[in-house]
Amino acid sequence: MAIFVDEATRLVVQGITGRDGSFHTLQMMEYGTAVVAGVTPGKGGQTFEGLEGVGVPIFNSMDEAVAETGANASAVYVPPAFAAGAVEEAADAGVSLVVAITEGVPVQDMARAHAFARDRGARVLGPNCPGVISPGKAKVGIIPGNIVTPGPVGVISRSGTLTYEAVIHLTNAGIGQTTCVGIGGDPLIGTNFVDALEAFADDADTEAIVMIGEIGGTDEQEAAQWVSDHLEIPVVGFIAGQTAPPGRRMGHAGAIISGASGTAEEKMKAFEDNGISVAKRPADIAGLIQGVLSA
Numbered sequence: 205m206a207i208f209v210d211e212a213t214r215l216v217v218q219g220i221t222g223r224d225g226s227f228h229t230l231q232m233m234e235y236g237t238a239v240v241a242g243v244t245p246g247k248g249g250q251t252f253e254g255l256e257g258v259g260v261p262i263f264n265s266m267d268e269a270v271a272e273t274g275a276n277a278s279a280v281y282v283p284p285a286f287a288a289g290a291v292e293e294a295a296d297a298g299v300s301l302v303v304a305i306t307e308g309v310p311v312q313d314m315a316r317a318h319a320f321a322r323d324r325g326a327r328v329l330g331p332n333c334p335g336v337i338s339p340g341k342a343k344v345g346i347i348p349g350n351i352v353t354p355g356p357v358g359v360i361s362r363s364g365t366l367t368y369e370a371v372i373h374l375t376n377a378g379i380g381q382t383t384c385v386g387i388g389g390d391p392l393i394g395t396n397f398v399d400a401l402e403a404f405a406d407d408a409d410t411e412a413i414v415m416i417g418e419i420g421g422t423d424e425q426e427a428a429q430w431v432s433d434h435l436e437i438p439v440v441g442f443i444a445g446q447t448a449p450p451g452r453r454m455g456h457a458g459a460i461i462s463g464a465s466g467t468a469e470e471k472m473k474a475f476e477d478n479g480i481s482v483a484k485r486p487a488d489i490a491g492l493i494q495g496v497l498s499a
Contacts, residue, residue: 205410206338206383207358207403208301208327209237209277213342216241216275216299218282218290220252220262224305225281228346230255232279235349237342241269266297277301279335279344287331288313295326303344304330304394311392318394328394334364334386347371347384355380357493358404360397361416362389362423366444369486370414377490379497382410389418397427405435412438412496414489415480419445420466425474432478438496441475442483443468 215232219225220242233239233254241261242252248264263269266278278294280287280302287306291314294302302321309331321328329336335345339352346364351372359374359381361367367386374381385400387393397415404410413435417424424443431439446468475482481496483489 205407206341207400207407207410208329208336208383208385209338209342209344211341213277213301213344214238214240214273214275215342215344216243216266216269216273216278216294217260218243218266218278218280218294220244220260220281221247222281226252228279228281228305229260231346231349232343233258235337235343237344240273240275243269266293266299270297270299275299277344278303280304280306280331282306284308284310288317291317291328291331292320295321295324295328298324300326301344302326302328302394303333303335304328304388305333305335305345306330307332307390309390311390314390314392318392321394329385330388330390330393332390333388333393334367336383336385338383339381345386347386351375352384353380354382356382356409356411356497358382358400358407358410358413359384359416360400360404360413361386362418363416363444366416366442366486370416370442370489373487373490374414374493377494379490379493382407391421397423398430401427401430401435405437410437412440412493414493415439415441417441417443417471419443419468419471422466424471428474428478428480431480438499439480440483440489440492440496441472441480442486442489443471443475
């Protein structure tokens with residue numbers, strides 16, 4: 205099994221004719237994802253040339269794309285000024301999953317888009333996220349398909365590059381993954397740690413979880429408490445930004461220490477207090493996972 209995406213995923217790429225959209229559409233198709241449509245306003249009726257001559261029809265709107273193809277998921281590769289509108293359009297068209305890859309989206313725009321999507325029953329990943337991949341089944345986003353392998357471990361991360369690093373350590377250690385989820389590093393995201401943990405808790409094939417957080421906010425502390433209260437399978441955690449100075453944003457828009465609640469030390473303590481094994485370095489994650497799987 206897997207969470208969020210699998211063999212039944214039928215994907216629309218919003219911004220399929222742009223540089224990033226076209227490049228990653230080919231990558232997703234090569235991995236085996238069923239990319240059934242693209243959307244670029246003004247280019248409806250054209251065809252995106254996919255792999256081995258497989259054409260993907262382009263539509264002017266999400267309504268048209270979903271109605272014609274039965275798509276149930278969307279990937280957003282459009283400029284920041286239009287990304288929130290693209291999320292709203294996808295949710296309004298009836299897809300159940302919207303993966304917003306775009307970074308630099310104004311927070312106020314995304315606040316509106318998240319509320320709009322929730323009202324229509326659509327899950328949003330991101331923005332500013334690498335997406336999601338269920339090894340051997342489907343990928344939506346930019347996570348490299350060559351670093352994953354099927355197995356029993358779920359991965360949730362705020363950081364794209366740390367997702368890749370953790371996953372490749374797992375794969376090199378012979379530990380496969382059910383699904384790898386990049387939730388994004390912005391202050392306001394659509395799917396948080398607890399949301400992903402709940403989904404993994406309902407997945408019979410997930411036997412352990414890796415949770416990668418970073419400085420800023422309190423999402424990791426809340427997730428740690430949820431793990432303690434509700435989750436029966438083991439969790440291994442890592443917190444990035446352990447040497448970050450207070451008050452300085454480190455990489456992601458949400459990665460800034462304000463007071464004591466956002467520090468790496470406070471988050472690591474919350475993990476430990478709630479029974480989550482804490483890796484000091486990303487390279488230690490695979491060893492800790494091996495330990496909890498064999499316990």
